[in-house]
Amino acid sequence: MLSRELVKEALRRALSTGADYAEVFAEHTLSKNINMISGKTDKIADAVISGVGIRIFQGTRCVSGSASSLDPEAVLGCASKVANALTGTAVVQDILLRERLFGDVHPVKIVPGSVANAEKIDYVREACLAAKDYSEEISQVSGSFLEVDHQIFIANSEGLFARDRQIRSRILVHSIASRDGENQNGAVNHGARKGLELLGEYDPRELGKEASRQAVTMLHAGYIKAGTMPVAIENGFGGVIFHEACGHSLEASSVALGQSQFAGKLGTQIANEKVTAIDDGTIPNSWGSMNIDDEGTPAQRNVLIENGILKSYMIDKLNGRRMGMASTGSSRRQSYQYEPTSRMTNTYIAAGEDEDSDIISSIEYGLYAKSMGGGSVNPVTGQFNFAVDEGYVIRNGKICEPVRGASLIGKGSEILMNIDMVGKNVARAQGMCGSSSGSIPTDVGQPLIRVSSIVVGGR
Amino acid sequence: MTYQEFKEAVTGYAVKNGIADYELYYEGGWSDSVEIYKEEVKGYSTEESMGVCFRCIVEGRAGYASTENLTEEEARSLVLRALENAGSIESEEESFIHKKGDDYAVCPKEDSPQPSGAELVEAALSLQKELYQADSRVTDGTQAYMSYSSYKYALCNSNGLDLEDEFSMAGCYGIALVEKDGEMYDGFENKREKSLQAFKLKEIAETAVEEAVSTIGAGSVPSGKYTIVFSNKAMATLLATYSSVFSAEMAQKGMSLLNGKEGEKIAADCITIIDDPRYRDSMVKRTFDGEGVAAYAKSVVEKGVLSTLLHNLKTAAKAGVKSTGNASKASYSSVVGVSPFTFYIQSPEERPEGEKENHSKVPEALFRKAGDGIYVKELMGLHAGANAVTGDFSLSAKGFLITEGSKGAPVRNFTVSGNFFELLKDVEVLGNDLEFIQGKFGSPSILVRDIAVAGQDA
Numbered sequence: 001m002l003s004r005e006l007v008k009e010a011l012r013r014a015l016s017t018g019a020d021y022a023e024v025f026a027e028h029t030l031s032k033n034i035n036m037i038s039g040k041t042d043k044i045a046d047a048v049i050s051g052v053g054i055r056i057f058q059g060t061r062c063v064s065g066s067a068s069s070l071d072p073e074a075v076l077g078c079a080s081k082v083a084n085a086l087t088g089t090a091v092v093q094d095i096l097l098r099e100r101l102f103g104d105v106h107p108v109k110i111v112p113g114s115v116a117n118a119e120k121i122d123y124v125r126e127a128c129l130a131a132k133d134y135s136e137e138i139s140q141v142s143g144s145f146l147e148v149d150h151q152i153f154i155a156n157s158e159g160l161f162a163r164d165r166q167i168r169s170r171i172l173v174h175s176i177a178s179r180d181g182e183n184q185n186g187a188v189n190h191g192a193r194k195g196l197e198l199l200g201e202y203d204p205r206e207l208g209k210e211a212s213r214q215a216v217t218m219l220h221a222g223y224i225k226a227g228t229m230p231v232a233i234e235n236g237f238g239g240v241i242f243h244e245a246c247g248h249s250l251e252a253s254s255v256a257l258g259q260s261q262f263a264g265k266l267g268t269q270i271a272n273e274k275v276t277a278i279d280d281g282t283i284p285n286s287w288g289s290m291n292i293d294d295e296g297t298p299a300q301r302n303v304l305i306e307n308g309i310l311k312s313y314m315i316d317k318l319n320g321r322r323m324g325m326a327s328t329g330s331s332r333r334q335s336y337q338y339e340p341t342s343r344m345t346n347t348y349i350a351a352g353e354d355e356d357s358d359i360i361s362s363i364e365y366g367l368y369a370k371s372m373g374g375g376s377v378n379p380v381t382g383q384f385n386f387a388v389d390e391g392y393v394i395r396n397g398k399i400c401e402p403v404r405g406a407s408l409i410g411k412g413s414e415i416l417m418n419i420d421m422v423g424k425n426v427a428r429a430q431g432m433c434g435s436s437s438g439s440i441p442t443d444v445g446q447p448l449i450r451v452s453s454i455v456v457g458g459r
Numbered sequence: 460m461t462y463q464e465f466k467e468a469v470t471g472y473a474v475k476n477g478i479a480d481y482e483l484y485y486e487g488g489w490s491d492s493v494e495i496y497k498e499e500v501k502g503y504s505t506e507e508s509m510g511v512c513f514r515c516i517v518e519g520r521a522g523y524a525s526t527e528n529l530t531e532e533e534a535r536s537l538v539l540r541a542l543e544n545a546g547s548i549e550s551e552e553e554s555f556i557h558k559k560g561d562d563y564a565v566c567p568k569e570d571s572p573q574p575s576g577a578e579l580v581e582a583a584l585s586l587q588k589e590l591y592q593a594d595s596r597v598t599d600g601t602q603a604y605m606s607y608s609s610y611k612y613a614l615c616n617s618n619g620l621d622l623e624d625e626f627s628m629a630g631c632y633g634i635a636l637v638e639k640d641g642e643m644y645d646g647f648e649n650k651r652e653k654s655l656q657a658f659k660l661k662e663i664a665e666t667a668v669e670e671a672v673s674t675i676g677a678g679s680v681p682s683g684k685y686t687i688v689f690s691n692k693a694m695a696t697l698l699a700t701y702s703s704v705f706s707a708e709m710a711q712k713g714m715s716l717l718n719g720k721e722g723e724k725i726a727a728d729c730i731t732i733i734d735d736p737r738y739r740d741s742m743v744k745r746t747f748d749g750e751g752v753a754a755y756a757k758s759v760v761e762k763g764v765l766s767t768l769l770h771n772l773k774t775a776a777k778a779g780v781k782s783t784g785n786a787s788k789a790s791y792s793s794v795v796g797v798s799p800f801t802f803y804i805q806s807p808e809e810r811p812e813g814e815k816e817n818h819s820k821v822p823e824a825l826f827r828k829a830g831d832g833i834y835v836k837e838l839m840g841l842h843a844g845a846n847a848v849t850g851d852f853s854l855s856a857k858g859f860l861i862t863e864g865s866k867g868a869p870v871r872n873f874t875v876s877g878n879f880f881e882l883l884k885d886v887e888v889l890g891n892d893l894e895f896i897q898g899k900f901g902s903p904s905i906l907v908r909d910i911a912v913a914g915q916d917a
Contacts, residue, residue: 035794037712040549046540047792048526048533051508062502068487068509068527078507085503085576117547140713176713176848183716183849226682226876226913257496258600259636261643337508374843380600380636380645383872385840385855407844407853409874409913455679457844457853457874459911 001026001153002052004097004161006072010054011095011157013079018088019056019063021317023156024079025294026052026070027336030113030149036124037142039132044117053336054082060322064339097161102291102298105284108167110196112147120145123199124171131175131208135216139178141208145199146170146191154296162296168287168441169198170430173207177215184221184404186214186389191287191430191441214371214390217402224391224403224458230366231408231451232359232394237372237429239444241451242277242349244375244384245412246270250304250312252319252330252342253436254379261382261413265310271416273308274352281329281345287430288346288443293331295340300329304347305416316342334438341437348445352422359421359450361397367406367456368392368399374431382412385457407457415451423447460529462487462511466615468534469513473617476538480516480556482616482751485509486791492606492630493579495587497599500580510791513537514556517545521554525792554795555772558618561753564737564746569627571654579605582631582655589664590635594672600636600643605629605655614751622751628742628898631658635667639675646670651742651898670836674857677869679915686832687875687910688825688861691894693838694902697852698732698804700841701879702900704850705732705759706785706797707774714848716880717765725765726883731805732760734769734785738801742898749786749795757783759799769797803901806893822890822904827864829906834859834866835875850879853913873914882907 002010007024014022029049035042052075053066065082067074112120124143131141150166170191177184188211192198233241246262254260262270271277281299283289290299295317302312315323316331319342333340360368368391375386388406392399428445460468466483473481487509494502512525515538522545524537574582583605590601609627614620632649648667652658689697703709710718717725726732736745736754745754750772758766770778771786774797787798826834836858845852853876860867890904 034547037550040551041547042550043521043794044523044544044547045792045794046524046544048528049510049792050527061500063504064502065505065507067507070528081505085505117543121547121549142712178713181716183714185846185848223876226874226911228682228914228916257602258598259643337506339502339504376840376843378645378839380643383839383855383857385844385874387840387843387846387853405851405853405876407840407855407874407876409840409855409872411872455872455874455913455915457855457876457913459876 001028001151001163002070002075006075007155008095008097010075010079011155013076014054014056014083015092015157016090017083017086018091019058019086020091021057021157023055023154023295024052025336026153028151029335031147033144033146034117034120034124035142035144036128039125039128041121049335051336052078054078055339056082057318057321058086062318066337092157095157096159097155098159099161102162102164104291105282106193106289106291108195111149111167112169112196113149115196123204127173127204127208129208130205131173131212134209134212135177137177137179137216137219138175138212140176141173143173152294156296160296162292164291166193166290167195168193169195171199171207173211175211175215177219179219182219184215184218186211186218189430193285193287193289218390218404221402221404224367224393224406224456226456226458228453228455230363231369231454231456232363232366233369233372233449233451235423235425235427235447237444238369239348239428239446240372240375240386240431242446243344243347243444244377244386245415246277247344247347248377249379249382249412250314252313252315252323255313256319256322259380262310268310269308270310270413271305271308272419274422275305275308275416275419276350277305277348278303278350279314279344279347283346286346286428286443287441288344290345293329294333295327295331297327297329297331299345302328314342314344316340332437332440334440338438343435343437343440344433344442346428346443348426348428349422349447349449351424351426351447354421354423356423356425356448359423359448360394360399362421362450363394364396366394368394377412384412385409405458409455409457415454418452418454419449420452421450423449460531462529465511465529465534468531469537472535472538473515476542478515478517478542480617482514482556482614484512484514484788484791485613488608488610490606490608491576491579492604493583495583495603498587503576512791513541515541515545516554516556517542519553520545520548522548523794552773552777555776556616556618557620557751557772559620563753566624566744566746574607574655578655579607582658586631586633586660586664589660590633590668593664593668594637596637596639596672597668598636598638602634604632614747616751620751622747624745624747626742626744628653629655631663633663633667635671637671637675644671644674653742674869674871677857677871679872680833680870680912682913682916684909685912686829686908688822688829688832688834689905690822690834690836691890691892691902691904692896693835694804694905695894695896695900696838696841697879698802698902699896699900700845701847702799702802703847705769705799707768707770707778708797710768711774711777716850717768720765721767723765724763726760726763727886728763729889730760730763730883730886731758731810733758733805734799734802736800741801745800748784749788752782752784752786754784754800769799771795771797801899803893803895804903806891806903807889808891821892825888825890825904825906826861826866828888829861830864832861833870833912834861852877852879873912876911876913
């Protein structure tokens, strides 16, 4: 992407005013998003993203710059601009760039860009048509196929010279059911760090049916009565509870500045002893996986919480300096335009020992959250919230009628202590996580869990 | 190559491939920003960005391709990719390249000078100092940000349109952290101005710190139905989240319940919603939309009646109306959609007949009307807990109790639930304290009754 000579000169310039570390990140990304509505392709976005991001550190101070170009002139200009923010003289002299090859543990069988639109469109159409056929109450169906071919290059003043190519594909189906001027929706999505072979793993008709089943179920559901109650949260996207309630507060970007409820808590109990949680960027072909992070550190499997005890944060190089700790391979950025920082990859609560049936039957009155929507958190206070897309009332240990409009809110440190039953069957699901370094693909996951008490918003 | 050279190369390839209708859209800009932690510069960033999008219409169908690489090879690839994509579109609704002939507003050239890096740092350090001085309980983790950014949008097409909008703004953001008995509380304030000098740093700091301090010791509330005063910012947040329901594109796709409701009463009499591309206090002043149609101010809801949905050329043609100049692109690489410019609920005093009875700039007048209830200062988790298709929302909130007509104790960890469409109809009265969020969505405070609240039950 960039020649060794150019990179060396850019690093030299970036270091010329006293920085003790410099890094060049370059990117060339192809992305395509095919959208279908009413069974017909409606819009196709097709983009080339290409540019450079340069950072220098002086102690814990960071200067960064970016430019939408890979021209030598633009790269060197960016390096000079970054250096101009400091006023010292060079302290790092010789940079010996050694090319390093990281193995690719995420093989891709069919590079999506090498296949014409038609094949992808046919798949999405089949899913959409099955969704529409599910019921007469389905008023609208949209679907999309997203492909990203993200090539990155990273070099730094420690001698790193590395690259990676990250290919991701994702299929989404969204159904709307309508009755008497009311709408409800349902959605299904699957994504992976894979090429077009992803599509072969799912019957498109089943995806469509599932999205519509959810929409129609919710259309016939009443509102849940608000209150504080026990909640059983299903596996898969249910893991968003850990992602929001805890994961963000374990990112060094919050911890290093004392902006996290879990700062200074390493080695102490922060969760119920049934909870073990892991952030693993190495799972082959998983949506949130990578070979190297966006600072060139190999991806790792980080045990965050073990039997309730806080074991590790997720750390990037810059915040690691502030904390006096090494990177955990957690530095990520949406693109060269964003400064990288510590983020999650594939984060999940590990399997426990409770039977699913015992979890449900233990609840006298509460909520079964079968399918979760998104959520958000304030890492400072730990206050989080998320939406329940498909919920059911539990009465006398039995799952009863569906309920709509429920949301769960609470405080991370409290909810973690209240996860008092953990099932055996872990499943993961895909999401896009937005934070200061942009929107990045992450997996969430868990087995079925019980939260003994949580505020459920409803009517 | 330069943008001008790239433009010529793309035009050449378009003509060579027999494309008669096409458009090249450009978005560029730069931004310098500084971040303060404790009393030091933590980060300084300088960014330049640029991208172009080629859009062609073949047999009424639009094909797009975008790039950030201005090379001869990329010019060729851009045209071929867009052509292939146009060929894959099956939707029968016609897309258009806009014709000349609109009357475009002229925006005065800005003359505020660009601040130097040192000035940016100095302003941010001053804000940080004000944050610490505002209250003795302010703790580390408190941060000040200052930025200065410049934006340029250009559009040219095969019908000879050649348009350009350019503007700059300074941004300021303070986050205050306060610690009490091992619990942390935060508050924010964020402002945009034409120049760094225009920021009232002390005021910004005090607002952020006050927000954090005032929540100390916040409890929850029992579940039930309450009279609610939504703060101006909380209501603006709801309006922002639900702004897509006013899009004709969403309506035509059956994804907005306002479909076909033009001319009907959809809100209380006191509600008038305006979309203005050059709102007087906005830093962003646009003269054309994402398809090159002249942008103008319009009321979308007039005294409770839906006067129009927002249109681009495609949705307008389908509905048999004129475009409202609301074609939008989230970024240069996005496909054309529909969205508002500066979008706000008018406060009573801005109405021509100007409501005289209620001139308070603060929500206290609404507290008196509420009697007992909850003042919702902030809503959280909008992207998850609010659904534009159904109108349902169930959102995490924080604020204060309203007791006998006055602001009482702070409360948090509760949700407010309802439906946006019902809420619009149920608004009883508006305050006179119009305020904007994201520099784009605005509302005065509002009073509504009988809203479901979930809180901590014994």
